[in-house]
Amino acid sequence: MxxxxxxxxxxxxxxxxxxxxxxxxxxxxxxxxxxxxxxxxxxxxxxxxxxxxxxxxxxxxxxxxxxxxxxxxxxxxxxxxxxxxxxxxxxxxxxxxxxxxxxxxxxxxxxxxxxxxxxxxxxxxxxxxxxxxxxxxxxxxxxxxxxxxxxxxxxxxxxxxxxxxxxxxxxxxxxxxxxxxxxxxxxxxxxxxxxxxxxxxxxxxxxxxxxxANAPLAVRAAKRMMRMGLKEPFDEHVHHVFLQLLPLLKTEDFGEGIRAFMEKRTPNFTGK
The missing domain is CATH 3.90.226.10 (2-enoyl-CoA Hydratase; Chain A, domain 1)
Structure with missing residues (x-):
């Protein structure tokens, strides 16, 4: 759509x-x-x-x-x-x-x-x-x-x-x-x-x-981890969060977020 x-x-x-x-x-x-x-x-x-x-x-x-x-x-x-x-x-x-x-x-x-x-x-x-x-x-x-x-x-x-x-x-x-x-x-x-x-x-x-306006992949991952956290022990949950974090660090949106922060502007996230 x-x-x-x-x-x-x-x-x-x-x-x-x-x-x-x-x-x-x-x-x-x-x-x-x-x-x-x-x-x-x-x-x-x-x-x-x-x-x-x-x-x-x-x-x-x-x-x-x-x-x-x-x-x-x-x-x-x-x-x-x-x-x-x-x-x-x-x-x-x-x-x-x-x-x-x-x-x-x-x-x-x-x-x-x-x-x-x-x-x-x-x-x-x-x-x-x-x-x-x-x-x-x-x-x-x-x-x-x-x-x-x-x-x-x-x-x-x-x-x-x-x-x-x-x-x-x-x-x-x-x-x-x-x-x-x-x-x-x-x-x-x-x-x-x-x-x-x-x-x-x-x-x-x-x-x-x-x-x-925020990075959509990060928002979705945060919601997914919050939901998992309702039923996981703390140590296990932190491990799962780390596994979610690694692919986010490789996204175009992560790079855009860093650049926007350094350049003091609003980021333009694309969901990639």
Whole structure:
């Protein structure tokens, strides 16, 4: 894909993709039902995430929702009719549990910013938590409402929340199914920044541009190593970081970074 705006899906599709200036914006596009996730939507979102992660022109992804909500969870009406399962797996046979959006998000090397343009509940909260960075509108809310529906956080929440919050705070949030506003989310560290509702997209874009200006191979390697570091002993992890560092020292971007530093100018990284 070129750096020009790219619409990878038709206007009425439930997942929209726009790529420009090394930033891919993926929009959940079912505002009439507050972007609740249907089975086909799961397939399309997962495939779109895989596509942008494999695109060397994309350096940052913004995940957001159309309308007044980010994602109000699974489409429970569809689930009752059998079009999507409790586990979050779609009805399609083309995607397995390991390829659902939260798992794809976890395994992506491309940084992902969640622009929380409204409420995120249940599965939608798991999607938001699966992103690397979260920017929330002051009117937004996070609702871990799983236990209020006879479920549990099935798509990464039980893994992510204890790591973000510590055991006690995560337990309180999950067991009570409590809904949190922007101030509470910021205090707990669930979001990076809370801005005016009208500024969410601009704030996410500004952060994406800041990240995209850096050496993309280095950013991807840093994310990959941070993810590995969650499950490795320190000594083993340092060894793996060194193995990642060696090829970076041979890149054109490393040379450009050094030259730009010496010449006191902004580097122009090419991802090579």
């Amino acid at each position: 070129s750096q020009e705006a790219t619409a990878a899906t038709v206007a009425d599709a439930e997942v929209l993709l726009d790529v420009r200036d090394h930033i891919a914006t993926i929009t959940l596009n079912a505002p009439q039902r507050m972007n609740t996730i249907s089975g086909p939507m799961l397939d399309l979102l997962a495939k779109t995430l895989v596509e942008v992660d494999a695109n060397p022109d994309v350096r940052v992804v913004i995940l957001t929702g159309a309308g007044r909500a980010f994602c109000a969870g699974l489409d429970l009406g569809g689930a009752k009719q059998g079009s999507t399962g409790m586990s979050g797996a779609s009805s399609s046979t083309t995607i397995g549990l390991r390829d659902t959006p939260p798992t794809v998000l976890h395994n992506m090397d491309t940084p992902v910013i969640c622009a929380l343009n409204g409420g995120a509940a249940g599965y939608g909260m798991d999607l938001a938590m699966g992103c690397d960075i979260r920017i929330m509108g002051e009117g937004g809310k996070l609702a871990a409402a799983f236990t209020k529906r006879g479920l549990l956080p099935e798509s990464g929440g039980t893994w992510i929340l204890p790591r973000l919050l510590g055991w006690a705070k995560a337990a309180e949030l999950v067991f009570t199914g409590r809904t949190l506003g922007g101030a509470d989310c910021l205090e707990l560290g669930l979001v990076n920044k809370v801005v005016a509702d009208a500024e969410v997209q601009d704030a996410a874009r500004a952060m994406a541009e800041e990240i995209a």
